[in-house]
Amino acid sequence: MNKVIRIGTRDSELALWQATTVQNALEKAGHETELIPVKSTGDLNLNQPLYEMGITGIFTKTLDVAMINGDIDIAVHSMKDVPTALPKGIVEAAVLKRADNKDILIHKGLDFLEQEKGTIATGSLRRKAQWLNKHPNHKVVDLRGNVNTRMKKLEENEWNAAIFAAAGLERIELKPENYIDLNWMIPAPAQGAMLVVAMEHDEFTRKALKLLNHRESEISVHIEREFLQVLEGGCTAPIGALATIKDNLVYFKGALFSLDGKQKIGVEKTASIDNIQNFGRSCAEKVLAEGGKELMRKIKTEINSKA
Template identity: 85%
Template sequence: MKKTIRIGTRDSELALWQAKTVQNALEKLGHETKLVPVKSTGDLNLDQPLYEMGITGIFTKTLDVAMIKGEIDIAVHSMKDVPTALPKGIVEAAILKRANSKDLLIHKGLDFLNSEGTIATGSLRRKAQWLNRYPNHQVVDLRGNVNTRMKKIKENDWNGAIFAAAGLERIALKPENYVDLNWMIPAPAQGAMLVVAMENDEFSRKALELLNHQESKISVHIERQFLKTLEGGCTAPIGALVTIEKNIVYFKGALFSLDGKQKIEVEKTTRIDEIQGFGTSCAREVLNKGGKELMTEIRKVLK
């Protein structure tokens, strides 16, 4: 009897788009599939900032539990939301080709940039980088799925809000009034989709192998290695981006204080055949330049 692969996903429009992308790819390979939408704690509690909820992987936890209980076979995630250590028994099964990794600003006019203004984001990384560049601005919390956040921009008198470009592009919500924030370092693995499966589920893991995109996999693994070495979890103000040109791997990463006043940055290159431990060595450079003390301060606030 042929196995139907049950695909677990959050039930937001973006999460469903991602899950359907994986579903279509698997069905093209001849597999039978079924989507199983699940509500996550991160989607249900929109009043409290993520870091205050005290959980890393808040958007992945519900799916992890469903998988361990045998209710789903695989789960599809935005990789930037996934903790660097997966739960016991769950493994990375595929990383799809990475989409746009940039952040962008949706705005109501850009005159405010040189004066006072209010920007909305639920990300400590985006908040810290914005305040580092625009210390006179105020940053307010913005939560919810992409559609909810877009609605909140219209309802409030904020000057703008920061989004991941990939999310808006995937569900065709990117408006005309945006600018790419080329100076902002994205979250590690931003724009990448991760599919996880149970370690003992050989059928699903084998099915997903063919969906792997090698260059994307190398890039996000280095970025997440950087994040893990800094012990940042999913919420600390840490940015990392790898680009690969020919056989050269370019890395740019940074750790920020919560108020954006401190920035510890690293830029390094290596050959693609010498990437073993590259993300770790980049993180150690940041730690040695004051990052260790800064992470201690951040943890005191976020615990």
């Protein structure tokens, strides 16, 4: 049996780039495809911070519904946007080779870094907390929208800089010259990775996507997402995690921050690639045992009080 694989995607420039990348790979393997853009709730509401909207997976929920309803066969996501627990019946079908995982700072001059005052824009609790941890006297303002919208808002406002994911800007060739790598900032779990999901019962499509899977990237992001899941982060806590593989060893670095950035509970561990079962969990449990449990409770209380 052969069929046209219908690819669901958000309709932003970056999301369409990601979906087209998957489409080209599938067609190169001999499959027929159709691209179906879908507008998500997360794209429609740009005035409210994500965590205040009260649900995780806001950028994936619309596509989940379309897939369950049979309107599309697969969905392509930035993996860092995907909740650690997928809806019933939907499964991971492929993790593509990971791109740059770093955060970058797009700026209007770096003099402010030497000063006591500065205004940074980001819609991410993780980025905000880490920035304030390093620069406690700076102000962080909320920045929402797709990549193009956020770049435009940075130009139009008197902010000093804004934080972006390097991969997103590189993919749509929007990375400007006035940026610096934030090598000290721990990225979001699975940042830089693309995930393709499909229906569990759709064996034809899952088999087609299996050829797109990059095993090393899959191992790394699963460790990071396991760390996130055990900490119960979702989109509601400042959690960074990065697993890298070199010479059959997995190096993990993760941290949980308070919302104001004043408190940081971090972990760094190494494991053999042959012994990584529950590795992310053990890293998270170390954070929880060292005060993370109380900090997560405090974070949830603070967020609920703002909702």
